[in-house]
Amino acid sequence: MPNLTSNEILEFRRKKLTHQERKAIKLAEKSNNPWDHKSLPRPPRDLVESAKVKIRDFHLDRTQKSCCYCGRSLRDAEIETDREHIIPKKDKKGLSYNLFNLSVSCKRCNMSYKKERTDHIVDFDTIEHDMFNPARYKIPHPNIDTYEDHIFRFSLQFGRREITTYKRKSEKGRFLYSFVNLRELCVLQLDLAQTGRSVHDGFRRMFGVSDRGL
Secondary structure (H helix, E strand, O other): OOOOOHHHHHHHHHHHOOHHHHHHHHHHHOOOOOOOHHHOOOOHHHHHHHHHHHHHHHHHHHOOOEOOOOOOEOOOOHHHEEEEEOOOOOOOHHHOOOHHHEEEEEHHHHHHHHOOOOOOEOOHHHHHHOOOOHHHEOOOOOOOOOHHHHEEEEEEEEOOEEEEEEEEOOHHHHHHHHHOOHHHHOEEOOOHHHHOOOHHHHHHHHHOOOOOOO
């Protein structure tokens, strides 16, 4: 997907968010926990929530309704979808509603692995002033990097059998593979009696590819 530009961010704020929603966000940003809209009185609380829905939908379109980390589909999975802060909001509260710092992820990647970690960021203390620089992130940033340039997800289901694996194509891809434990999501269920004597042989015969080195 193309980089998220400053013009797109401005256009989103001006055209997608209402004046009342922008005011409610500014009010939330002044609180001790900006992202916790439940601490706000009504009606600002409802306005912040509606703005969050618009932010989520914007990034679902950008990721083609897939998790920005594992690449799995988020279609028809609203309850499993989190609005994800690439730079954790806990220590960088000013970026809580920054559209560039947001994306969408599945709850598995966000809650079980990403959490509030900062080891995917180079020199975390100064990232606010250089957040548009792809070199400051050890993982593919969903609003700067093209996911498939760094890691490629291959998934196929036939009957009740499934194949899911990841090809790591760069250092960022390799870091992401470990960062959210993508190995856990790899499934290689092949009928070896039909496809060959090994999983590698099965990949080659069925799809013309091998999972060696993936």
